[in-house]
Every structure is written in C-alpha cells, then in structure tokens.
Amino acid sequence: MKRKYLLIIIGILAFGILIYYVGWSFSPGSYGKAENYELNTSEKTLIEIINEVKSENNLNTNSFTDHKSKHWNSIYFEYKDKNQIIHTLTRPKNKTKTTFSFANYKSKTDGGNWIDANEYFWWWKNSTAKSEFKERILEKIKGKIKKREEIEN
Numbered sequence: 531m532k533r534k535y536l537l538i539i540i541g542i543l544a545f546g547i548l549i550y551y552v553g554w555s556f557s558p559g560s561y562g563k564a565e566n567y568e569l570n571t572s573e574k575t576l577i578e579i580i581n582e583v584k585s586e587n588n589l590n591t592n593s594f595t596d597h598k599s600k601h602w603n604s605i606y607f608e609y610k611d612k613n614q615i616i617h618t619l620t621r622p623k624n625k626t627k628t629t630f631s632f633a634n635y636k637s638k639t640d641g642g643n644w645i646d647a648n649e650y651f652w653w654w655k656n657s658t659a660k661s662e663f664k665e666r667i668l669e670k671i672k673g674k675i676k677k678r679e680e681i682e683n
Contacts, residue, residue: 563646564619564631565660567668571675573603573622576630579674580605580620587670591615593638604633607667613638616663630671632663 569576584590584607591608593615598604607616615638619631634644647663648656 563648564633565647565656565663567630567632568623569628569630569672569675570626571628571678572625573620573628575678576620576628576671576675577603577605579671579678580618582674583667583670587666589667608638609662609666616667617644618667630668632660632668635659635663 571579588610589607591606593608594606594617596603596605601621603620605618605620607618608614609616614635616635617633619629619633621629621631623629632647634646634649636642636644645659647660
C-alpha cells in the first residue's frame with residue numbers, strides 16, 4: 531500500500547516537472563529567458579547610471595553599440611578580463627520603475643552563439659553567469675540609484 535502511494539506521488543512530481551519544463555522551453559517573446567530586475571528609477575535615469583558604471587568600471591565595449599528598438603534599450607557591457615560581451619535591456623514599467631534585464635552573453639571571439647541568461651533548465655548551470663552579472667554590474671547600478679535617492683531626499 532505504501533509503495534502504491536509512493537509511486538503515485540513520484541508520478542505526480544515527474545508530471546509536474548515535465549509540464550514546468552515544457553512551459554519553460556517555450557518562453558514567450560524575444561527575451562523570454564532573460565533574468566529581469568525591477569529598479570525604482572526612471573528609464574532615462576537608469577541609462578545615465580548605466581553609462582556611469584560602464585565608464586567607471588571599464589565595462590564599455592567597442593564591438594556592439596547600445597541602441598533603442600521599439601520596446602527595449604539594448605545595452606552592452608564587456609568583461610575585458612574574460613573577453614565576454616554581456617547584453618542587457620531596459621524597458622520602462624511606469625514613470626518611476628524600470629525593468630532591467632540580463633538577456634544573454636557570449637565570448638567576444640565567437641561569431642554568434644549568444645547564451646541566454648537562463649539558457650539551462652537546471653538553475654545551477656546559470657548561476658555562475660548571473661552571480662557575476664549581479665556582482666560586476668547590477669550591484670553597482672543599485673548602489674548609484676540608492677545614492678541618487680539619498681541626494682534627492
């Protein structure tokens with residue numbers, strides 16, 4: 531009897547993981563597997579801060595140009611020590627909040643082959659790139675946002 535219930539529970543869990551995986555695999559939109567962060571600042575201010583962070587931390591890249599499309603601002607960073615390009619996006623949520631996304635990354639020497647921030651289903655395969663992004667870029671941006679808020683208040 532216990533074995534029967536155990537098999538039923540395992541079957542339900544396996545089915546749940548399968549459904550989640552299928553939904554994750556078909557992520558909607560151009561950047562469905564991006565890692566999104568909501569920041570409490572306008573998009574204009576965020577872009578100013580991003581440019582400051584890029585300049586102060588030698589994260590500018592000559593390989594790609596930041597640009598605006600219909601819905602997103604694409605912004606590129608370069609980890610010069612790793613010869614790696616980081617693609618991020620900004621999109622206003624409202625007048626005071628902006629979505630900042632870590633979209634994908636690639637080796638500078640690789641012709642194409644961008645790797646999405648959440649490319650792999652198993653989270654630990656993505657965690658190294660996301661942790662490095664948070665440490666080298668996101669935390670510096672958040673720090674500058676906080677300083678600006680303190681100055682304004």
